[in-house]
Amino acid sequence: MTNQSLTEKTPEKRIKGINHIGLMTLIKREVFRFLNVYTQTIIAPMVTTLMFYTVFALAFGGLTREINGIPFLAFLAPGLVMMTMVQNSFSNTSSSLVISKVQGNIVDVLMPPLSAMEIFIGYAVGAVSRGLIVGICTTTVLSFFAPIGIHSAAAIIAFALLGTFMLGSIGIAAGIWSEKFDHIAAVTNFVVTPMTFLSGTFYSVNVLPEFWHGLAFANPFFYMIDGFRYGFIGHADGNVMVGLIFLLVCDIALAVLSYRMIKSGYKIKS
Numbered sequence: 001m002t003n004q005s006l007t008e009k010t011p012e013k014r015i016k017g018i019n020h021i022g023l024m025t026l027i028k029r030e031v032f033r034f035l036n037v038y039t040q041t042i043i044a045p046m047v048t049t050l051m052f053y054t055v056f057a058l059a060f061g062g063l064t065r066e067i068n069g070i071p072f073l074a075f076l077a078p079g080l081v082m083m084t085m086v087q088n089s090f091s092n093t094s095s096s097l098v099i100s101k102v103q104g105n106i107v108d109v110l111m112p113p114l115s116a117m118e119i120f121i122g123y124a125v126g127a128v129s130r131g132l133i134v135g136i137c138t139t140t141v142l143s144f145f146a147p148i149g150i151h152s153a154a155a156i157i158a159f160a161l162l163g164t165f166m167l168g169s170i171g172i173a174a175g176i177w178s179e180k181f182d183h184i185a186a187v188t189n190f191v192v193t194p195m196t197f198l199s200g201t202f203y204s205v206n207v208l209p210e211f212w213h214g215l216a217f218a219n220p221f222f223y224m225i226d227g228f229r230y231g232f233i234g235h236a237d238g239n240v241m242v243g244l245i246f247l248l249v250c251d252i253a254l255a256v257l258s259y260r261m262i263k264s265g266y267k268i269k270s
Contacts, residue, residue: 011061023118024235026109030126032197034092041088041130046138053077053142067204070233078144078229079201081138082100082163083102087222090133090167090174090192093123094184097175097268106268116263127168128161135160148232155240156231162247163224167192175263176268195221205237220250 057073065072100106109119121151142148150156174187195236199221204211216222223243236243262268 001250009163014249019113019115019118022112022114023180026114026119026122027125027264030092030096031124031129032151032165033096033126034130041092042137045084045088045134046141049080049138050141050145052144059146068235070208070235071147074147074233075200075204075229075235077139077148078232081135081142081224082160082225082228083196083201084138085131085135086163086167086221087192087196088134089127089164090171090188092130093168093171094125094175094187095171096126096176097172098181098184101175101178101268102180110269116259119262120259123166123172124255124258127171128164128261131164131167132160135164150232151234152231154231155227156265158244159224159227159231159247162244162251163228166247166251166254168218169251171259172258173254175264176258176266180268195219199225200237201225220247222249223247 006176053073056076067075097106100109113124139148170192174184178184178187199219200216200218205216205222205226208216217238223246225239226236226238227240227243227247230240
């Protein structure tokens with residue numbers, strides 16, 4: 001019997017509905033992947049955030065400064081936390097995909113009966129989980145040094161989820177597009193880091209010149225940091241509801257892009 005006959009007579013494996021076992025396995029793999037190296041993925045970002053906080057508190061006179069009547073350190077802390085969260089969400093998905101492609105084991109994800117949507121959800125949940133764990137740990141440590149209060153828990157949760165999901169989706173798209181680690185480094189250095197630093201993390205965008213002020217309001221990173229900060233201190237440079245809607249639209253668009261890239265097999269099924 002020829003190989004062609006065997007192929008024609010072998011029924012294709014299909015799972016109707018959601019492959020819960022396969023999806024949960026992928027989620028667990030993505031979560032335990034970063035938990036197994038927690039010193040690099042959780043403790044290191046936490047220490048980096050504390051260093052940023054210390055530099056701005058001591059070297060730049062943050063102990064006496066105020067922004068819109070709010071102590072600078074109280075204004076700074078939420079922005080630093082959100083910056084750390086989204087950077088780690090991006091790193092989780094992008095590094096996972098690039099490592100799998102470089103090592104050649106991306107087939108371990110593509111061969112099982114997982115749909116493109118299930119693969120996307122698995123990677124996205126891993127990214128959000130890492131971002132939230134880093135955020136909780138960093139906020140807890142910062143609370144010993146910074147005057148951190150809670151104005152709106154709903155805003156904190158909403159913007160944390162939208163922000164980490166957005167960067168997780170960007171990480172999926174970047175990881176699929178990248179062929180080597182240099183490509184991911186380029187996306188990080190020329191897209192993610194600049195947009196994060198120019199989003200009002202360390203300052204109020206109201207002090208910017210008119211052109212840069214308008215440009216800041218087109219930056220989705222501004223809305224995630226501004227809304228997250230509002231949840232802690234009750235002050236926002238922009239409109240919180242506009243930011244919520246803006247991020248939701250961006251999240252949907254990026255999720256569709258990442259899903260289509262997975263479904264089409266772009267640079268992962270060649």
